[in-house]
Amino acid sequence: MIARAHLHPRQSPYRLLGNTRNVYVVAMTNQPTDTATGVLRTEHQLILAVAHSLAAKLAAEANGTALDYDDMARYVTFFRLFADACHHGKEEDMLFPALEAQGMPHDAGPIAVMLYEHDQGRALVRMMADSLDEARNGDPHANGDLRAGAAGFVDLIVAHIGKEDHVLFNMADEMLLGPDCRELCAQYDTTCGRQFEGQTKQDLERLANEILERH
Numbered sequence: 571m572i573a574r575a576h577l578h579p580r581q582s583p584y585r586l587l588g589n590t591r592n593v594y595v596v597a598m599t600n601q602p603t604d605t606a607t608g609v610l611r612t613e614h615q616l617i618l619a620v621a622h623s624l625a626a627k628l629a630a631e632a633n634g635t636a637l638d639y640d641d642m643a644r645y646v647t648f649f650r651l652f653a654d655a656c657h658h659g660k661e662e663d664m665l666f667p668a669l670e671a672q673g674m675p676h677d678a679g680p681i682a683v684m685l686y687e688h689d690q691g692r693a694l695v696r697m698m699a700d701s702l703d704e705a706r707n708g709d710p711h712a713n714g715d716l717r718a719g720a721a722g723f724v725d726l727i728v729a730h731i732g733k734e735d736h737v738l739f740n741m742a743d744e745m746l747l748g749p750d751c752r753e754l755c756a757q758y759d760t761t762c763g764r765q766f767e768g769q770t771k772q773d774l775e776r777l778a779n780e781i782l783e784r785h
């Protein structure tokens with residue numbers, strides 16, 4: 571349960587409640603922060619929690635627990651719409667251009683690596699999505715693809731978020747201050763108020779909550 575260790579109530583707006591059965595209450599992800607990366611770091615916590623729950627599902631399946639394909643569909647939806655459209659969308663359309671305006675290169679260094687990894691993540695989630703129906707129908711090749719996509723995405727996103735949290739975002743917090751920071755947070759608010767294939771950010775947080783409760 572590594573993910574749950576990330577979610578100490580003092581460190582995250584994702585509050586952990588309950589004694590015998592841990593239940594996440596998802597709230598306040600869109601709080602204004604005084605740094606250029608606060609909202610994104612908070613979203614990372616939820617993405618990590620969901621990724622770790624998927625890793626645990628894969629481990630349980632390897633030990634004989636049947637994979638629940640409805641659960642796998644929930645993971646695909648969360649990774650596509652929250653992790654990619656909502657979260658990576660803000661990084662690619664707002665944070666990275668703001669850093670580039672301060673002189674950070676687009677085609678080399680940390681931004682280039684993060685963009686490459688976002689594309690790798692999209693391909694792995696697409697592999698999950700594309701194999702889900704046939705895997706549900708018992709196709710062994712599709713089952714293999716589903717597991718490979720899921721395991722690959724977990725490994726990728728955990729390492730990727732580590733690089734952002736500990737390297738790129740620390741650089742961003744030093745480079746984007748004052749008006750730059752406030753403008754960025756206003757842009758984040760606009761994106762977080764959008765819908766992603768008809769789902770609000772709050773809908774997707776509820777989906778994450780459902781995933782974590784079922785875990």
Ligand SMILES: [Fe+2]
Nearest residue numbers: 610661731734
């Ligand atoms: Fe990120």
